[in-house]
Amino acid sequence: MGVVAVAVIVSGCGSEPVTQAKDAKADTAAKQQQSTAARMKAAAAVKANELGQVPVLMYHRIVDKPQTTDDRTPKQFRTELERLAKEDYVPITAAEFVTGKIDIPAGKHPVVLTFDDSSPSQLTLDEMGTPKANTAVAIMREVAARHSGFRPVGTFYITRDMFGKHVREEQAQTLLWLKSNGFDLGNHTRDHHNLRTRTHAQVEEQIGSIGKQINELAAVKPVTIALPYGVQPRKKEWAARGKSYHHQGVFLAGYTPSASPFSKSYDPLGIPRIRAMDKKGDCAQFCSTAWLDWLKANPDMRYTSDGDPSTIAYPKFKHPFLRVSYKAKALAY
Ligand SMILES: [Zn+2]
Numbered sequence: 001m002g003v004v005a006v007a008v009i010v011s012g013c014g015s016e017p018v019t020q021a022k023d024a025k026a027d028t029a030a031k032q033q034q035s036t037a038a039r040m041k042a043a044a045a046v047k048a049n050e051l052g053q054v055p056v057l058m059y060h061r062i063v064d065k066p067q068t069t070d071d072r073t074p075k076q077f078r079t080e081l082e083r084l085a086k087e088d089y090v091p092i093t094a095a096e097f098v099t100g101k102i103d104i105p106a107g108k109h110p111v112v113l114t115f116d117d118s119s120p121s122q123l124t125l126d127e128m129g130t131p132k133a134n135t136a137v138a139i140m141r142e143v144a145a146r147h148s149g150f151r152p153v154g155t156f157y158i159t160r161d162m163f164g165k166h167v168r169e170e171q172a173q174t175l176l177w178l179k180s181n182g183f184d185l186g187n188h189t190r191d192h193h194n195l196r197t198r199t200h201a202q203v204e205e206q207i208g209s210i211g212k213q214i215n216e217l218a219a220v221k222p223v224t225i226a227l228p229y230g231v232q233p234r235k236k237e238w239a240a241r242g243k244s245y246h247h248q249g250v251f252l253a254g255y256t257p258s259a260s261p262f263s264k265s266y267d268p269l270g271i272p273r274i275r276a277m278d279k280k281g282d283c284a285q286f287c288s289t290a291w292l293d294w295l296k297a298n299p300d301m302r303y304t305s306d307g308d309p310s311t312i313a314y315p316k317f318k319h320p321f322l323r324v325s326y327k328a329k330a331l332a333y
Contacts (some may be wrong), residue, residue: 015067022029039306040333043313047299048333051314053257054097055089055295057288058226058273061121061167062136072276073215074134077119080276080288081140084111085147087296091140093184094155095223098249098268100261100326105149106307109295112258113154114251114273116188116226120164122156125177129151137183152181157188157226157251158214163227168217175218185218187225195233203233204242209317226251226273236269255286257295261304262312262326306331 014183034049060070072080084091089111090104097112104110115136117123122136126299131138137152144152156178178185189195190210195203207225215221225239230253231241239250249268256272259265277287284290295302311331312322319332 005234015183017136036331039308039311039313039331042106043306043308043311043331044315044333046306047304048106048313049300049302049304049315049318050102050306050312051263051318052303053108053301054112054260054294054303055257055288055291056094056097056114056251056271057255057276059115059122059136059276060114061119062116062134062139063121064134069277070275076140076278077136077276078139078143081117081143081150082147083292085143085150088248089151090149091151093153094186094249094251095184097258098224098261098267098271099307102261102303102305103309104305104307106305108149108307109302110303110305114157115225116157116185117156117160117192118156118161118163120189123163123174124180125174129173129177130239137178147152153183155184155186155224157186158210158222159192160190160210160213161189175214175220178280179218179220184224185214185220185222186251187214187222187245189225189228194229195239196229196231197247198233203238204244207239208244217314219305221245223247224249227253230254230273232270236270240269255301257291262323263321265321290329 004013021200059072062074063071064073066073089109091113092102092110094112094114096102104108124132124135126132140152143152163174165171165174177187187207187210189206191206195204211222225247227239227250235276240247251273252272253273254275257274258271274291277283279289310329312326312329313331313333316332322330
């Protein structure tokens with residue numbers, strides 16, 4: 001746009017360059033208005049709502065015989081991913097979510113898939129570096145192959161268990177495989193203690209030591225952390241910042257969809273997640289099946305993309321909730 005104005009001044013031949021430059025400026029402004037109008041129209045057409053809520057799903061082990069209420073079978077996990085694909089969700093990583101890099105097509109909804117405790121049921125590789133059947137990663141890739149546009153990405157929250165690998169080189173193989181295949185590595189503390197009862201120094205040691213190990217093995221500094229049991233330390237800032245780490249998002253364990261990272265309702269130090277489970281018992285309302293039903297029944301509450309990562313599009317009515325730091329990207333229609 002600046003280029004147009006300059007060209008006019010240069011070719012102005014001294015006749016009335018200032019006026020011509022002004023005309024060019026007015027012309028540019030008119031064009032910009034037109035393109036904003038076109039963007040607003042496109043955003044309205046798909047009912048874009050980038051201040052809406054995002055489900056962050058929390059998985060643990062994917063095993064044939066569930067032993068705890070956190071375990072899911074491969075079949076249950078596959079069924080949930082199929083549902084997400086059919087209902088126009090596109091997975092993004094936790095790092096993408098907290099940094100506001102939500103680059104998905106118009107009309108689609110972001111979902112963040114998170115996996116805690118780095119268990120072998122999430123990823124085990126054979127000697128050729130291929131994920132074994134029925135691991136979480138293999139199932140994500142299967143579903144993505146069946147549904148174009150469904151990105152096989154997610155965030156793995158790592159403890160010292162390291163997918164059951166004890167040899168340093170094997171730990172490196174697993175983490176490097178995840179990194180090179182577009183998966184995100186997050187911090188889940190070294191020993192999975194309840195941080196509430198720990199001193200500041202202990203909290204820093206629990207988080208810093210595993211962060212250092214992940215960085216040494218895979219040259220990745222985790223962007224986010226998931227707190228063991230979803231329990232915050234005495235000062236919640238301790239989980240975000242320490243001498244050797246700086247997390248841009250701290251994830252909890254329950255019980256609602258998250259606010260959009262562009263909304264004033266969003267708190268990067270306490271981002272809620274949703275346990276993956278059917279509608280039964282204490283999951284009748286607050287786990288994944290129930291929340292996905294609710295988001296489907298309440299589409300005005302849900303984050304819907306306008307397909308343009310350079311703007312944050314939403315109905316004008318929601319404007320008071322836009323976080324001030326994102327004002328320059330706002331597209332209120
Ligand atoms: Zn855990």
